[in-house]
Amino acid sequence: MNRWRFRRLSTRGLLYMGAALLALQAAFPFFWMVSTSLKPPVEVFAQPPSFIPQDPTWDNFHRLFTGTRFLTYFRNSLVVSGLAVLLTMVVSAAGAYSLTRYQYLGREKIAGLILCTYMFAPIMVVIPFFILVKKAGIENTHFALVLAFTSFCLPFTLWLMRAFFKTIPLQLEEAALVDGAGRVRAVIYVVLPLALPGIIATSIFTFILAWNDYIFTRILITSDELKTLPVGVQDLFHSALIDWGLIMAAGMMITIPALLFFVTVQRYLIRGWGAGAVKG
Amino acid sequence: MTGVPDPEFQTVASSGVQPSSGVITAEPRAAQRAGWIPVTRPKRREQLAGLMTIAPALVLILALTLYPVAYSIWLSLLEKHSFFPQERFVALENYFYLWKDAEFWTSLWLGVVYSAWTIFFQVVLGVAAALILNETFVGRGLVRAVVLFPYMIPTIVAVILWKWLLNDTYGVTNYWLLALGIVRDPISWLGADHIMLSLILMSIWQFFPFVLLSILARLQTIPPELYEAAKVDGASALRRFIHITLPQIRGILFVVILLRSIWMFTKFDTVWLMGEGAGAGRFIRTLPVYAYMRTLTYYQAGLGAALAVIMFAILVVCTVIYFGLFREEADIG
Numbered sequence: 024m025n026r027w028r029f030r031r032l033s034t035r036g037l038l039y040m041g042a043a044l045l046a047l048q049a050a051f052p053f054f055w056m057v058s059t060s061l062k063p064p065v066e067v068f069a070q071p072p073s074f075i076p077q078d079p080t081w082d083n084f085h086r087l088f089t090g091t092r093f094l095t096y097f098r099n100s101l102v103v104s105g106l107a108v109l110l111t112m113v114v115s116a117a118g119a120y121s122l123t124r125y126q127y128l129g130r131e132k133i134a135g136l137i138l139c140t141y142m143f144a145p146i147m148v149v150i151p152f153f154i155l156v157k158k159a160g161i162e163n164t165h166f167a168l169v170l171a172f173t174s175f176c177l178p179f180t181l182w183l184m185r186a187f188f189k190t191i192p193l194q195l196e197e198a199a200l201v202d203g204a205g206r207v208r209a210v211i212y213v214v215l216p217l218a219l220p221g222i223i224a225t226s227i228f229t230f231i232l233a234w235n236d237y238i239f240t241r242i243l244i245t246s247d248e249l250k251t252l253p254v255g256v257q258d259l260f261h262s263a264l265i266d267w268g269l270i271m272a273a274g275m276m277i278t279i280p281a282l283l284f285f286v287t288v289q290r291y292l293i294r295g296w297g298a299g300a301v302k303g
Numbered sequence: 304m305t306g307v308p309d310p311e312f313q314t315v316a317s318s319g320v321q322p323s324s325g326v327i328t329a330e331p332r333a334a335q336r337a338g339w340i341p342v343t344r345p346k347r348r349e350q351l352a353g354l355m356t357i358a359p360a361l362v363l364i365l366a367l368t369l370y371p372v373a374y375s376i377w378l379s380l381l382e383k384h385s386f387f388p389q390e391r392f393v394a395l396e397n398y399f400y401l402w403k404d405a406e407f408w409t410s411l412w413l414g415v416v417y418s419a420w421t422i423f424f425q426v427v428l429g430v431a432a433a434l435i436l437n438e439t440f441v442g443r444g445l446v447r448a449v450v451l452f453p454y455m456i457p458t459i460v461a462v463i464l465w466k467w468l469l470n471d472t473y474g475v476t477n478y479w480l481l482a483l484g485i486v487r488d489p490i491s492w493l494g495a496d497h498i499m500l501s502l503i504l505m506s507i508w509q510f511f512p513f514v515l516l517s518i519l520a521r522l523q524t525i526p527p528e529l530y531e532a533a534k535v536d537g538a539s540a541l542r543r544f545i546h547i548t549l550p551q552i553r554g555i556l557f558v559v560i561l562l563r564s565i566w567m568f569t570k571f572d573t574v575w576l577m578g579e580g581a582g583a584g585r586f587i588r589t590l591p592v593y594a595y596m597r598t599l600t601y602y603q604a605g606l607g608a609a610l611a612v613i614m615f616a617i618l619v620v621c622t623v624i625y626f627g628l629f630r631e632e633a634d635i636g
Binding site for chain 2: 034038042052114117120150152238271278281285
């Protein structure tokens, strides 16, 4: 009896140790980023390093907002990600509606084809994409970037939306049609409100993908005033002496929006995960 | 939530009233779409409406993903400067060049090393962590949320974080290793000898939450009775894992390993950003990075495209072999 209890206790102990390690490995780097961003330059390089800033200051953030083009990059990121979300949602909601509500020849083939393109990695698409964008004369525009994000996100947003649309009972919609509502009104008043969780989830995925993207922006955008955050912040590295306090402050400012979105939609995220909604 | 008076709809639907217009008949069509009645031939109008609504998505995917990928095959047969319009057809010359190019073989090897190690540890750690987070303990919800952070943040943030943690002079990693007496001299984590190790560590940290969450989602659907029965029979934890858990997660494991392999083998941003400005970047110049550099550092778009095509071909061949090896799992997954 005693031995059994001891074993039980020790497995509980191991479990808690494992859980603590998991939390620590994920959280410590972020803690360190926050800590560094609040330190004055002297303390950033202090040995031994202090875990809690001894002399906390907003100086790094102040310099980030006034001394660099951070706010421009931030605005660009918001604009491009927002437009990508808008376009992706409209196109994939229409597509998902088509794939679940209409009967036509080749429907399943189209669905399969779309899923296949999910396998293409950005590096395989971006090189020819860059050449084609140059030929079309739209290089170095936010328009090209929005198109790139949309086409990159579409396979999985469509797939996810299709899964959500499938769960909406057709009877509701048809009842609306019976009542004399047109197709469009039935969609607006019946289908879309019911699909709202799915729409929110997919738009968040698109937003995070666009917000986090590095490769498309690096290749398609050349002028500084059009750059988005990840590329703009990487270029802060190019100064002779790396200003770690400033960079950590920038890192925090990029992470916060992404994490905010992530926390608000976590419930949907877990549901969407099964449908293969997160790519990277 | 719906903003629509549900009960009213239901009474109409359930009373079986047929609409006077005769265009839409609620019940039979619903049954047909649900697959209860075999579909014969869709009406022309419906075909048109269906194709019209899928068209924008289809056009975007065809024009912006499939066409570029097809175009890269053509591009790989050209000698072309990345910025100027001149191009010259050279047939397979780019491929012959790469065959004799030592840098290509090195990048292929580095890419394989990087993918193999990161995939192996992501899967092992991801499954182990999923097993832990599937148990009940105080604070489980919080830990489940926190472990996903690394996967959600932009790669640039992950990279600057790790470059700072691993900084040879001021980094906290070296500080601890020295303070605990594990090493005598600071390790140059981003130097030639260790940069691949650092990159692999960082990539595992960033991407194993994907495996964790996928497996955890599946674990939650395993009926607990299976474990109860095994416990009654006196099966040890290890035996329970091998005989109950493993067969249950086989299908999802197949899919997760496939996806992670594709994504790790083609991983660009993490590798590129880690190597940039580190001086030792060429020791982690994997195939995707090399393809990027041929296109945008040497401006040889043809060679860059040839590298992308080779990468794609390797993936296709490996995927086919993988499906052949694990036919059973492919059916479940």
